Amino acid sequence: MKTTETERATRSQGSPRGDAGVRLALNGTLLLWLVVFVVLPLGSVLANAFWTMDGAFVVKDLSLTSFSTILENPVYGKVLLRTLVNALLVAFVAVALAYPLAYLVSRESSRIRNRLVVLVLLPLWMGYLMRIFAWQILLGRQGIVNSVLMWLGVTNEPIGGLLYGPVSVWIALVQISIPFVFVPIYLSLERIPDGIIESSRDLGASPRKSFTRIVLPLSAPGIAIGFVFAFIQAFGDYVTPTLLGGSRGILIGRVIVSQFGIAYNPPLGAALGLIVLAVTVVSVVVVLRLGAREAVLE
Template sequence: MVSVPDARSFGRGKLAAWFQRSEAARGYALMSPALIVLLIGIAVPLIILIAMSLWTRDGFGFDMTPTIANYQRAATEPIFGTLLTRSFMISGLATFITVLLCYPMAYYVAFHVHRNKMLWIVLMTLPFWTSYLLRVFAWRVILGYEGVINSAFLSAGWIEAPLEFLLYSQTAVVITLAHAWAAFAILPLYVSLEKIDKSLLEAATDLGDGPFTRFMRITLPLSMPGVIAASFLIFIPTTGDYITPALLGGPDGVMIGNLIQLQFGPVNNWPMGAALSIVLMAWIAALALVFLFITRKAKDHLA
């Protein structure tokens, strides 16, 4: 008697064979736990935030009738636009300074350190093993009216009165952010520089290129992925930072993150805070796309 294979078993067999042949399917299967976590941890809160931004505050509760009143208020009231612009300026300046200062450090380790590179990386990131809040308070002590910098300048006779612009200003926020996020710039910059084929630099030297020309034609374009990654890793979180502006910024250093925290905190206007968060994310996404477009054009021009 000839046995007829079960259709379900036959289908499962074909599915298993396809799964074994398909590298993409195996990749998605390996990524599925992480994708589920990301879906739960990012997509679900984002959907809740978008829904909440369409509500309005009603006394001590919320009116869940959908409306765009919060977005209209965010677009019309000058305070929101002012803080948003200030946040982008402070974050952009901190990002530029951080990448500019960290690039030579990463370059030196990638091209001139031949032994114990991991030790150098650990030493460069050692200050960032401490709490972010402790580092902010440390800069508060350094930049204070009677802090380390003012005391040293007064002792040396370089100034007659303490420098008031160091603390509770945008300068203090930029300096602290640039230091606090430096480790997030060093690592991607080092990885991109380390991957550059050294034979390309040797060939450029043999063809008569000097150090500057070799850097502009080979090193910088090939390290642009690290520069872009470092810029994103710094610009995105620092734009919404509220701890550093709250402790060091003063009235002139308040950023949009402080206003969002205020809406979710003392003001208890969660819908408005959610709307401001969505507006901030939309602007960051738009600026990121513009930055990618500009850097790609610049990379093509350098190449």
């Protein structure tokens, strides 16, 4: 023991230059990573958002044209608001479904627990598009859900509204988010020692009270993070609404995409993207703060 400690001490003291070199290399790598994957893409969006178009060409002069277009035309605000409501709804439902699941799993013995976690994460092994196509097959007029409903006599005609409308988009987005919501909630619940819950019961708290006063507040950070994951996913996704959505009620992702086809208006697309980013950042900060405050035991 003693030798290893001295060795360690001499090593760290002995070659300060080597350490500095390693640190420099590590920091350099980190910096490079940040520049390539964060600074450059965001910088490009930021720059584009403040450029403008002249015919088919992007003019690289500072301009607020794109933002005034967005403000002047109510359709962008409307779509943005709808996307926001949609994402909040998906996040709430995903948390509401994932929480009981995470709670039940976290109270199992560790052997069973780990197997159950793998089961919950299983959908992640399947491609994202595959899951969307699966929903098309399940929810279509001739799909399994409609066949079962008709066989049960619940309905005589296939229900068209299941697919290609808000319902199918919600179902798919919730299903896609559940593993991401489950994991942080599960981790926060798993960390609560059984002893604390038992103590509260010993001190006379009802099961309900011990849940609302002990378990729920302690798992709040997990809920907040899970909520944020689901919200970001639902707010930015455009593939799911495009493939499963109906004829009305497009979301902001689709509007952004359409600025890059025949319209070829990258500045407007970038400006919309920037607004989406801003809304997301604000929502994330608010939700995470709420979660952190709740986590403090009263």
